[in-house]
Amino acid sequence: MTLTIYNTLSRRQEPFETVEPNKVKMYCCGVTVYDYCHLGHARSYIVWDTIRRYLLWRGFEVSYIQNFTDIDDKILNRAKEQGSTMEAVSNRFIDAYFEDIRRLNVMDADEYPRVTEHIPEIHQLIQTLEQKGLAYAVGGDVYYRVERFPEYGKLSGRELEQMQAGASGRLDTEESESKKQHPFDFALWKKAKPGEPAWNSPWGQGRPGWHIECSAMIRSKLGETIDIHGGGGDLIFPHHENEIAQSEAAMNQPLARYWTHNGMVMVNGQKMSKSLGNFITIRELLDGVGNWQGEPVNPMAVRLFVLQAHYRKPLDFTAEAIATAENSWKTLKEGLLFGYQYGEKLGWGTESSIIPELAARFQELGDDDFNFPGGLAVLFELAKELRREGNILVHEGSTKTPADELHRQWYTLVTLAQVLGLEATPDDETLTQAGLSDAEIEDLIEQRQAARKAKNFAESDRIRNELQAQGITLIDSPQGTRWHRS
Secondary structure, eight states: OOOEEEETTTTEEEEOOOSBTTEEEEEEOOOBSSSOOBHHHHHHHHHHHHHHHHHHHTTOEEEEEEOBBOOSHHHHHHHHHHTOOHHHHHHHHHHHHHHHHHHTTOOOOSBOOBGGGOHHHHHHHHHHHHHTTSEEEETTEEEEOGGGOTTTTTTTTOOGGGOOTTTTSOOOOHHHHHHOSSTTOEEEEEEOOTTSOOBOOTTSSEEEOHHHHHHHHHHHHHOSOEEEEEEEGGGIIIIIHHHHHHHHHHHSSOSEEEEEEEOOEEETTEEOOTTTTOOOBHHHHHHTOTTOOSSOOOHHHHHHHHHTSOTTSOEEEOHHHHHHHHHHHHHHHHHHHHHHHHTTTTTOOSOOOOOHHHHHHHHHHHTBTOOHHHHHHHHHHHHHHHHHHHHHHHHHSSOSSOHHHHHHHHHHHHHHHHHTTOOOOTTSTTTTSSOOOHHHHHHHHHHHHHHHHTTOHHHHHHHHHHHHHTTEEEEEETTEEEEEEO
């Protein structure tokens, strides 16, 4: 099987061929650290984390870099609002980023370069563009000449006359607009403003433009051509378009072989924005506070919710969709915990092996442009089978499927789920949610049966409610009472 990836640049799915055999150089645009991460960030970094995990499982050696933009107008404005400094605001929200994103089981990148650590590399890249006639300095600012790069617009598919100034959301001032030779030229270096952080440069005191930062950090950490450049679909234009213009003009070779973009997150069918009051941060969702008007959501349910949609499709966040993901996670979790609950009882040893047919199905789906929703279907088949066998074991004392085959099913489920970053362990709070052993549950059921015989229905109901509150469902029948953990 051949791994194929949809390439935004070519607008088609292509076989994946790396610059170096079996090695993947991968860069994902990181956050501008002036606020807490929101649902869009959650989706983006879960997606790229899962793609990275999948590539590792497929046997590639992956170098994964994700930057922090720690100098920007938004950061400076936040510092002014809080009577703080750029460094203090950046460090605070970098710490918050790690707190939030790690709760979603997103692995740390290999490196997190910061813009402020790469000023010399930014200077060098701008000077190269100047020498080639693709950049010009005026009044302490430096701009990129878009008309000198014939392929400008090839990623977004836009012609220059179709493009809109300020599409990045980082609008230039009237003064800077008047300095430009063409309205769509963009800033590589910005002249210092009074009271703002600035660095010495060949053009005077100033700071980098937004787009040049990623070009310089990619070159510094991964080299001139990488394999995968990822980010949200909102970055295609102008950010990634401008990265291409800068890097490819300076280095005369492709910046990335594959440009990959995840779809946007909507909230109840609308674009997420603070003005609409539907702006939800990761910590609000996981803690059940702020703009999330609901109970705290299990981080694994959030991850599952994200992976249930193909990464390139839009994702609509609703309370109903999250509730469905919570229920789906309970099913998957039961399967993942099966071995911890019943493995010893079934006489399992420590060794097992993955079921090759299921691994092949999972890989065939994953190789088709990272079809993780299809891979989840394989996991749910296994989880439901293990849950069914667990209930049979509890109520009948033995399973229908041989113990060694159940071990292989569970090992396969756990292995493939880890590829998607979906994990449950005996330490997970959900494992002890019931808080009762099987023997204690059986004892309470006997007490309830005795209360019913004595027509003490209040006590019978109390015991049922107590068990239900701890996640135990009772099923009464003429043959007796069965139970299972919900």
